[in-house]
Amino acid sequence: MDEASATTNSTATGLTTNTSHVNTSTSHDSSFEVVIADSTHKDNDNHSNSEDWAVVEEDQSKQYVHEVTEGALQGLSYNATLQTLSSEGTRDMDRWIVMPSLAQETFSKHTLQVLDLYKNRYIQELHPSVCDLTNLRVLSLKRCEKLQTLPATIGNLKNLETLDLMDASNVSSLPESLGDLTKLKTLIIGGHQGSGNKVLKALPSTLGNLQNLETLCLDKCKELEALPPTIGNLCNLKVLLMRECKAVKELPISMGNLTNLVEVSLSKCIGLTVIPPCIGNWQRLEDLVLNKCKNITQLPDSLCDLQSLCLLDLRACKKLISLPRQLGNLQSLKMLDLRTCKRLETLPASLGQLTNLQVLDISDCVDMQCIPKSLEKFKNMAIGWDDTRVEP
Template sequence: MFGIYLLLKAFSEAANGEAILTTCLAKFKCLRVLDLSGAIFETFPRNIAKLRHLRYLDISDNPNIKRLPDSICKLQSLQVLLLGGCNELEALPKGLRKLISLRCLEFSIKQTVLPVNEIANLVSLQILSIESCINVESIFGGVKFPILTSLFVSGCQSLKSLSLDGKIFPELETLFVDNCSHLDLELWKGHHEEESSKLKLKLLAFSSLSQLVALPKGLQEAANSLQCLFISNCHNIEALPDWLTTLTDLKTLCLINCPNLVSLPHNFHDLTALETLRIKGCADLCKKYKPHVGEFWFSLPHIKNIFIDEPEEPEKN
């Protein structure tokens, strides 16, 4: 059983790194963890399929690799596959659905259309991270992800739409959307309330979304489940809607670096479950809710933890 927990780390500067890797894979057939993050080889050994016990494979942040062998899909014990930061990767390997034990998948690829049917048929998949897929314009399109609990979408600059509702993601609890400058965040567009199941989101984060001018109305679908809401670096959002107070389980609200955000809902005190409020880098809000002296500070007495940080004024010469 020697080598069962051996961690192989980067052949990033070795001229014959690919040959060394091939040799190592042939020798240590009981490997469970293989970390090659930051390596710069261009091809990946086909004999990876011989590592029948491999559970964790990290090939992330490789700027050169363009293809992966389809033999990766024979790793039926694999639980984690990390391909984020591989910006030259042309496609995911074929036969992805054969990875029956895969729980976490992270990738950056150049494909215009993602193989969503293959991904949706990963029967153990719980965490999905889609990063810097700069050519993708839409994701999911109604394909069901039955046990996915966490979804991260970031750096997809061509992305225009997401299809999200409870029918597609019946178990989704965490959603993080970051740095997708063309995304229309009316996430639940086109769905009618009587036709779509409710999302069970508990944590939702929007960050660096220039198109976000208001919270999507579909967020109300998570009224009975959402506990944490984070909005950061969204420079065009101006107000939070009055229906925000329908989020009866909301415990944490963080508003960071949203300079045009000028108000909270007038009935903000109805968020009786709210325990933590953080406001930072929102000049008007920080002034209005400045501790003890702000115009609307009186509306916050029910909140246990309040952190309000005014933007720093530039130094005068």
């Protein structure tokens, strides 16, 4: 069948296909460049008894279930080169109650590279056939709010590079086979802007097997109690985001092995009382965000060893009493944010050695009694500067 005929036949079932280009991004601020299942109408007179194709149709305040003979996937003409299957903008895929099998003749399971089930509000589990998509590179389950877990065989997806569970808020466990995803580069759980994850308490120890992982996002995993010690095996990790992981009380010492980290955010980790000295090994770290860690009282001296650090955000660390004396060793530091550190009484004199500092914010540091004279050269760019506090 030529390309024009395939497009015509699939459009007749309310679908459009285009496989000319693939964009593997899972962002939903803009559409996928390839949208394979764009359903525009459905013949509701042809119902079957197949629960696999049950969808929910919404009629203002009413909801009712019907079953469809020609589902979105069944409506496609055979396409041996299909690479992306997306629910965004469709009528039915985001309303599946039970996910159908993907083991059918509609496309080759060996060519599909992107499966995006964004914002499906009903499915509680993935069909096991997902794990047969051997060349899948991106699996996006963003905002699948009823999803509870992943198939035990998820580790079969040997070519997977991105697994996105952002705001899949009821995923309560992850299978041990997660550690078999050895090509995984990005793992997103929780979510900073939305609801995050409400129930996940632990990560599998096999997480440490993901030695190609570069980005780990655990934002708003509100019930996560600890990180597995094996996290220190993630030798290529560059970005670690743990904003609002409120139940985490300590960081494993093995995290000192994460020597390729460039960005770490632990903001609003209110259970943390101590930052371990092992962070001094993060020699490539550029951004360290600890804002609103309201139970931290001090920072390790090893913080001063981070020669690549450009941003240090400590705002609203309300119990922080002092800073390491040799903080002036951070010669790459450009921004130091200390606003609303209400118990901070003074600043280290060594800060005067910072030749690249561009922003110093000490506003609302209500207990600050003394500013070292060596910092006077920063007065024109400092926010919250008070000449009356400068030592004579």
